Amino acid sequence: MKLFAALRKIREFERAQLPFLKSIIDFDILIEIGYAEEENHPLTLKQILLLNLSSRTTVRRRLARLIEQGIVRRRKNKNDQRSSLLTISSSSLKQLAKYGGVLTAIWASIN
Numbered sequence: 001m002k003l004f005a006a007l008r009k010i011r012e013f014e015r016a017q018l019p020f021l022k023s024i025i026d027f028d029i030l031i032e033i034g035y036a037e038e039e040n041h042p043l044t045l046k047q048i049l050l051l052n053l054s055s056r057t058t059v060r061r062r063l064a065r066l067i068e069q070g071i072v073r074r075r076k077n078k079n080d081q082r083s084s085l086l087t088i089s090s091s092s093l094k095q096l097a098k099y100g101g102v103l104t105a106i107w108a109s110i111n
Contacts, residue, residue, distance in 0.1 A: 001109040013102050017095055020071050025062050028053045033072060033086050034096065042085035044077065 021027050036043045049056050066072040071092045074084040
């Protein structure tokens with residue numbers, strides 16, 4: 001498969017299966033939350049803001065939308081009741097796992 005045909009196929013999948021990813025910032029937020037979760041170190045809002053993914057206002061707004069849509073979940077931090085931990089919902093993890101499979105398959109077809 002040629003490079004741009006592969007990129008086109010990836011975007012088609014994103015539009016069809018990941019409609020909640022409206023911007024690169026949404027994607028960055030999910031990647032950071034998911035990575036921290038994989039490392040058994042879920043992020044707080046403060047930690048995600050300190051990553052400087054975009055302006056604080058933009059990150060807060062995009063994160064609020066992802067929480068409202070049920071993509072990201074907020075749960076109480078057992079170690080510090082003043083903060084909440086951010087995690088990705090199980091249904092969203094399944095969709096993102098499919099996305100990972102598509103990326104892997106497409107990458108293999110390019111190489």
